[in-house]
Amino acid sequence: MGVRSVASADVVMVGAGSAGCVLAARLSEDPERTVLLLEAGPDHREVDLPEELRTLSRPVAWPYNWGDRVASTGGRELNYARGRGVGGSSATNGAVALRPEPEDFDAWPRELGWDRMLAYLNRVENDLDFGAEAYHGDAGPIPIVRHPEADWTSLQRGFVDGCVAAGLEFCADHSRPGSTGVGAIPMNRRGSGRVSNAIAYLEAARDRANVTIWATAMSSAARPCHRAGLDSSPRPPADPGRPAQPGRDAGDRDQRGTATADRRRQHRADRRASGRPGTHRLAVRRRT
Numbered sequence: 610m611g612v613r614s615v616a617s618a619d620v621v622m623v624g625a626g627s628a629g630c631v632l633a634a635r636l637s638e639d640p641e642r643t644v645l646l647l648e649a650g651p652d653h654r655e656v657d658l659p660e661e662l663r664t665l666s667r668p669v670a671w672p673y674n675w676g677d678r679v680a681s682t683g684g685r686e687l688n689y690a691r692g693r694g695v696g697g698s699s700a701t702n703g704a705v706a707l708r709p710e711p712e713d714f715d716a717w718p719r720e721l722g723w724d725r726m727l728a729y730l731n732r733v734e735n736d737l738d739f740g741a742e743a744y745h746g747d748a749g750p751i752p753i754v755r756h757p758e759a760d761w762t763s764l765q766r767g768f769v770d771g772c773v774a775a776g777l778e779f780c781a782d783h784s785r786p787g788s789t790g791v792g793a794i795p796m797n798r799r800g801s802g803r804v805s806n807a808i809a810y811l812e813a814a815r816d817r818a819n820v821t822i823w824a825t826a827m828s829s830a831a832r833p834c835h836r837a838g839l840d841s842s843p844r845p846p847a848d849p850g851r852p853a854q855p856g857r858d859a860g861d862r863d864q865r866g867t868a869t870a871d872r873r874r875q876h877r878a879d880r881r882a883s884g885r886p887g888t889h890r891l892a893v894r895r896r897t
C-alpha cells in the first residue's frame with residue numbers, strides 16, 4: 610500500500626517537521642488513507658540519531674540546520690536557525706515546553722478559546738512531575754519534566770534564591786495557569802535527550818503500510834521563507850549518504866563563523882556544568 614508517486618497519495622505533506630510529524634501520525638490512523646511525507650533534509654530513526662540531534666544543547670549545523678540568516682537593524686545579519694530533516698525544528702530545538710497562558714487565546718475565535726484548547730494541551734503531554742493536575746496530562750506521547758532542585762548547580766541555586774530574596778515568587782510549575790516567578794522550566798526530554806515530534810509521534814506511525822516518507826526530497830512548491838532581505842537562492846543539497854563535513858558543506862561554510870563561536874560557547878558551558886549535560890534550565894516569568 611506504500612505510495613509510489615505523489616499523484617497516488619491521498620495526502621501529501623511538504624515538510625516532516627514538528628507539524629508534519631504529528632499530522633502524518635494522526636492522518637494515517639485511518640488505514641484507508643495513504644500519507645506521503647516529503648522532507649528536504651535527512652531522515653533518521655530514533656536508534657540511529659546522530660549525537661548532535663540526540664543530545665540537547667549541542668550545536669546543530671548543516672545538513673540538520675538550514676543555516677538561514679536574516680537582516681537585522683543596523684545592518685547586522687543574524688542567525689535564523691531552523692531544523693532541517695525529519696522532525697524539523699523539533700529535532701534541533703531547546704526542548705523548552707512552556708505553555709501558552711489562558712489569555713493568549715483571547716484573540717482567537719471563541720470556539721478555540723482556553724477552555725477548549727486546554728484539553729489538547731493536556732493530551733499532548735505526559736507530565737512526569739504533575740500528571741494528576743487538571744491542567745496537565747499523563748497519557749500523551751511527550752514526556753514533560755523539570756530539573757529537580759537536588760540537581761541544580763550552586764549557581765542556579767544562588768540565582769533562584771536571589772530572585773526570591775528580591776521578591777519574586779518561587780514557581781514550581783510554569784505550566785500552571787496564571788503562574789509567575791522563578792523556577793525550573795518544563796522540558797520535553799528524557800534525561801539529556803530531546804524528545805522531538807519525530808520520536809513522539811512519527812516513530813510509532815512510520816512503519817504503517819499507509820505511510821511513506823521521502824527524505825532528502827526538496828519540494829519546489831514550497832521554499833524556506835526565512836531569508837528576509839537576503840540572498841534567497843536555494844542551498845546546494847548535501848549528499849544524503851555522507852555525514853556533514855564541517856567547513857565543506859555549503860551551509861556550513863555560510864555559517865562557519867557562527868558555528869565556531871557556538872561551539873566555543875558550548876564548550877565553556879559544558880565545562881561550567883562540571884561534566885553534566887548542559888540541559889539545566891531555569892526561567893523567570895513575570896506577569897504584567
Ligand SMILES: Cc1cc2nc3c(=O)[nH]c(=O)nc-3n(C[C@H](O)[C@H](O)[C@H](O)COP(=O)(O)OP(=O)(O)OC[C@H]3O[C@@H](n4cnc5c(N)ncnc54)[C@H](O)[C@@H]3O)c2cc1C
Pocket residue numbers: 623624625626627628629647648649650690691692693694695696697698699701702703704705706707826827828829830831832833
Ligand atoms: C534552534 C531552535 C530552538 C528552539 N527552541 C524552542 C524551544 O525550546 N521550545 C519551543 O517551544 N520552541 C522552540 N523552537 C521553535 C519550534 O521548534 C518551532 O516553532 C517549531 O518546531 C516549528 O514547527 P513547524 O512544523 O512549523 O516547522 P519545522 O519543525 O521547522 O518543520 C519544517 C520542515 O519543513 C522542511 N522543509 C522546508 N522547506 C521544504 C521544502 N521546500 N521541501 C521539503 N521540505 C521542506 C524543513 O526541512 C523542516 O523539516 C526552537 C526553534 C529552533 C530552530
